[in-house]
Amino acid sequence: MLHDVLPTEQTAAAAVPQARGRAIVVTSGKGGVGKTTTTANVGAALAAGGATVVLVDADVGLRNLDIVMGLEARVRHHVLDVLEGGATLDEALVTDKRVPRLKLLAAAQAREKDDVDTDAFHALIDSLRERFDFVLIDCPAGIEMGFTNAIVAADEAIVVCTPEVSAVRDADRVVGLLGERRTVQLIVNRLRPDLVRKGKMLSVDDVNAILRLPLLGVVADAPDVIVATNRGEPVALDADSPAGAAYRAIAQRITGALTSAPEIPRERTFFGKLFGSRS
Amino acid sequence: MSARRIVVTSGKGGVGKTTTTANVGAALAQLGKRVVLVDADIGLRNLDLVLGVEKRIVFDLVEVVEGRCQLRQALIKDKRLDNLAILPAAQTRDKTAISELQMTEVVVQLGELCDYVIIDCPAGIEHGFRNAIAGATEAIVVTTAEVSAIRDADRVIGKLQERGLPLRLIVNRIRPEMVRSGDMLSVEDVTDILSAELLGIIPDDAEIIDTTNRGEPIVLMPEARLATIYTKIARRLEGELVPFTSLNAPGFFERFFGMAG
Numbered sequence: 001m002l003h004d005v006l007p008t009e010q011t012a013a014a015a016v017p018q019a020r021g022r023a024i025v026v027t028s029g030k031g032g033v034g035k036t037t038t039t040a041n042v043g044a045a046l047a048a049g050g051a052t053v054v055l056v057d058a059d060v061g062l063r064n065l066d067i068v069m070g071l072e073a074r075v076r077h078h079v080l081d082v083l084e085g086g087a088t089l090d091e092a093l094v095t096d097k098r099v100p101r102l103k104l105l106a107a108a109q110a111r112e113k114d115d116v117d118t119d120a121f122h123a124l125i126d127s128l129r130e131r132f133d134f135v136l137i138d139c140p141a142g143i144e145m146g147f148t149n150a151i152v153a154a155d156e157a158i159v160v161c162t163p164e165v166s167a168v169r170d171a172d173r174v175v176g177l178l179g180e181r182r183t184v185q186l187i188v189n190r191l192r193p194d195l196v197r198k199g200k201m202l203s204v205d206d207v208n209a210i211l212r213l214p215l216l217g218v219v220a221d222a223p224d225v226i227v228a229t230n231r232g233e234p235v236a237l238d239a240d241s242p243a244g245a246a247y248r249a250i251a252q253r254i255t256g257a258l259t260s261a262p263e264i265p266r267e268r269t270f271f272g273k274l275f276g277s278r279s
Numbered sequence: 280m281s282a283r284r285i286v287v288t289s290g291k292g293g294v295g296k297t298t299t300t301a302n303v304g305a306a307l308a309q310l311g312k313r314v315v316l317v318d319a320d321i322g323l324r325n326l327d328l329v330l331g332v333e334k335r336i337v338f339d340l341v342e343v344v345e346g347r348c349q350l351r352q353a354l355i356k357d358k359r360l361d362n363l364a365i366l367p368a369a370q371t372r373d374k375t376a377i378s379e380l381q382m383t384e385v386v387v388q389l390g391e392l393c394d395y396v397i398i399d400c401p402a403g404i405e406h407g408f409r410n411a412i413a414g415a416t417e418a419i420v421v422t423t424a425e426v427s428a429i430r431d432a433d434r435v436i437g438k439l440q441e442r443g444l445p446l447r448l449i450v451n452r453i454r455p456e457m458v459r460s461g462d463m464l465s466v467e468d469v470t471d472i473l474s475a476e477l478l479g480i481i482p483d484d485a486e487i488i489d490t491t492n493r494g495e496p497i498v499l500m501p502e503a504r505l506a507t508i509y510t511k512i513a514r515r516l517e518g519e520l521v522p523f524t525s526l527n528a529p530g531f532f533e534r535f536f537g538m539a540g
Contacts, residue, residue: 029323030292030293030323030325030402031291031292031293031294031402031403032291032292032293032294032402032428033292033293036427061403061404061434062290062291062403062404062430062431062434064291064427064430064431067426067427067430068427109434112404112405113403113405114405140402140403141291141292141293141401141402141403142292142322142323142374142401142402142403142405142407143322143323143373144373144374144403144405144406144407145405145406146403146405162293164488164491164492165328165491165492165494166297166325166328166329166491167293169323169325169328170323170325173322173323173370192485195485195488195489200485200488200489200492201488201489201492202492223454223457223462226425226457226462226463227457227462227463229425229426229427230425230426230462230463230464
């Protein structure tokens with residue numbers, strides 16, 4: 001059997017239909033809506049599902065993906081080292097502690113976004129696509145140079161948006177800038193079903209009435225995400241976390257393993273609370 | 280006498296810069312100060328939404344800089360607070376449309392018209408950040424008690440110090456119950472890490488999401504818990520010594536472990 005002679009990572013790659021890895025940028029316009037958390041968790045869920053994944057932190061000068069992954073102590077080289085020849089790609093890739101198929105390429109912390117050459121960054125992402133099933137690019141907030149670089153090599157984009165008027169407006173602007181060439185999908189993050197019911201928060205439908213994007217997933221607001229982020233442990237790897245389950249479903253929708261429409265988180269009912277089920 | 284020109288910045292996005300700008304500005308206006316708020320987030324403006332003036336925008340910051348209108352023509356007066364006005368950012372341009380020098384000129388000129396110019400800085404540390412801090416004489420750094428926000432705030436504080444800008448810290452969205460359970464850093468932890476002087480502590484409060492979506496600064500709702508807190512911050516800016524008091528939130532533990540102000 002062909003499968004028997006291939007190393008595990010390539011066997012996993014065979015499960016994904018593309019011959020070349022997919023480059024997906026995670027972006028939002030507005031900061032603090034959950035781009036980095038989404039990148040870490042979707043990446044971890046894809047890797048846990050068998051794919052080879054590299055996470056690229058494009059937020060030069062304000063990197064955080066290493067912290068969210070709990071890998072900050074293991075970063076020795078960064079994207080700019082690779083681009084400028086100070087390190088090889090293999091030296092710069094940090095292997096995840098939990099899922100070895102998952103790698104991180106950290107951003108430079110003491111440098112500026114203008115230091116990144118757009119063409120060289122494009123070439124770097126292309127070379128990563130030769131080696132990984134998924135290249136997830138964590139975009140910085142805003143629509144300046146860092147944004148331009150982060151999206152340049154991506155054919156697909158995940159737009160993360162919270163149910164807030166300002167986040168929706170910024171996301172709408174970003175969708176325009178992403179252009180027609182890219183496949184764009186939406187994750188609505190930090191939904192609070194109780195506030196939606198009281199009319200104090202936009203619903204998923206409200207958000208998407210403006211953005212009109214294919215919905216990839218909805219993640220409810222949950223304190224365990226903050227805790228996990230501070231601890232550097234993606235909730236996607238926590239079987240008991242509802243947010244983790246949402247990220248795993250998103251990963252399955254990305255690979256095509258799941259085709260049903262995303263579930264909208266609802267309030268826990270009285271009986272649900274009593275008996276501990278998540279309804 | 281020239282105005283105080285304060286930039287509200289953070290590094291990380293989504294920690295509450297715009298909400299802080301709107302509410303601290305409105306609180307200062309309520310204290311009788313003449314306040315102009317400047318949205319420096321060209322291309323991704325939101326301060327107009329948070330203040331509910333988005334439909335009244337005629338001219339913007341870039342048009343002022345390009346000489347297409349008078350500075351006063353671009354200012355939108357708040358309908359609720361007489362001495363509050365906003366200079367909106369351009370939405371369809373990008374941050375390189377203006378230079379640091381041009382921004383400084385606008386901010387200094389605004390300073391002749393009022394007591395406080397408060398500049399809402401974009402996220403990040405690129406061109407938009409450099410513009411936003413260019414004309415400021417002091418800074419408010421907003422952070423949450425999350426590791427990533429603190430790391431970004433630290434980077435921004437370094438850049439502000441290079442410029443010699445005095446700064447004070449607002450720790451936003453504190454959840455006392457999470458601090459108590461050890462799942463969130465305390466305000467003391469944050470101020471220790473950043474070694475910065477504290478200007479305010481703001482608890483996490485779902486009400487702010489709703490008021491922000493509706494374009495109504497929460498300081499205009501006197502019964503709201505956060506209204507008191509923003510007013511205290513405004514009084515501290517005015518030089519009053521306002522103690523950081525315990526949070527009068529419901530719940531035994533919050534009374535013991537929660538602080539606010």
